[in-house]
Amino acid sequence: MMKPYFQFSGGVVSALLFMVALFFLFVFLPVSMVAEAFSKLGLTPAQGVLMLIAILVGRMVNIPVYTSERLVVVSGPRLMQFGMDEAGRPVRIEQEPESELRKQVFAVNAGGLILPFLLSVTFLIRQHMVFQADGVYPWIGFVLIMVAGGCYAMAKPDALTGMRIPLVLPALITFLCVYFFVPEPFRPVAAYVSGTMGAILGGNLIPLMTRRFRNSVGTPLVVIGGPGTFGGVFVAGILSVLLA
Numbered sequence: 001m002m003k004p005y006f007q008f009s010g011g012v013v014s015a016l017l018f019m020v021a022l023f024f025l026f027v028f029l030p031v032s033m034v035a036e037a038f039s040k041l042g043l044t045p046a047q048g049v050l051m052l053i054a055i056l057v058g059r060m061v062n063i064p065v066y067t068s069e070r071l072v073v074v075s076g077p078r079l080m081q082f083g084m085d086e087a088g089r090p091v092r093i094e095q096e097p098e099s100e101l102r103k104q105v106f107a108v109n110a111g112g113l114i115l116p117f118l119l120s121v122t123f124l125i126r127q128h129m130v131f132q133a134d135g136v137y138p139w140i141g142f143v144l145i146m147v148a149g150g151c152y153a154m155a156k157p158d159a160l161t162g163m164r165i166p167l168v169l170p171a172l173i174t175f176l177c178v179y180f181f182v183p184e185p186f187r188p189v190a191a192y193v194s195g196t197m198g199a200i201l202g203g204n205l206i207p208l209m210t211r212r213f214r215n216s217v218g219t220p221l222v223v224i225g226g227p228g229t230f231g232g233v234f235v236a237g238i239l240s241v242l243l244a
Contacts (some may be wrong), residue, residue, distance in 0.1 A: 058111030112225025147198025
């Protein structure tokens with residue numbers, strides 16, 4: 001039986017060009033977009049790249065902050081063994097995973113919550129020191145409420161991540177609100193702060209304050225800014241600033 005395989009027959013030069021194109025598409029272009037977005041917020045390109053690396057690395061860091069008394073069912077790994085039957089033939093023996101009860105733990109993600117929050121505070125302080133920032137706060141509040149409301153309406157419990165929101169929803173709401181309502185000098189800061197913090201509030205914090213939603217989350221580890229919302233927070237912070 002023939003098995004599918006991949007064969008590149010375009011020659012060495014074509015292969016190198018193909019690799020360069022992949023690098024530009026998946027590495028250079030995203031990094032340059034992030035650097036440009038952060039430059040609108042007052043960071044240098046080098047600082048923007050460092051922030052990108054810090055956020056991506058911080059995505060893997062969860063800091064526990066609270067252990068609930070609620071017990072959730074956790075399934076153990078499926079065990080698989082191989083043995084011999086009476087005729088001496090190899091057989092596969094599967095054991096059903098054993099379930100156990102664990103207390104539910106709540107944590108915060110470094111790349112999905114802590115760093116965006118610190119960056120938001122930094123950008124607000126810079127806006128206040130460099131520009132006349134008194135008029136930016138009502139606009140940030142308006143856009144933040146819109147983003148948080150949209151994310152809360154679309155937030156769903158997820159068996160793997162705990163909570164999940166659509167990837168581009170925070171960025172889309174942020175862009176529309178910022179582009180049509182916020183004055184141009186305030187757009188970059190309003191886009192980043194409202195997009196990231198609105199996604200966290202509407203996608204994680206507000207649902208967790210709702211008993212019905214909280215009781216429907218059955219994962220042993222609930223991460224604020226974790227896998228279910230990290231993408232939405234990240235895309236909202238970068239894409240909305242670029243479009244603004």
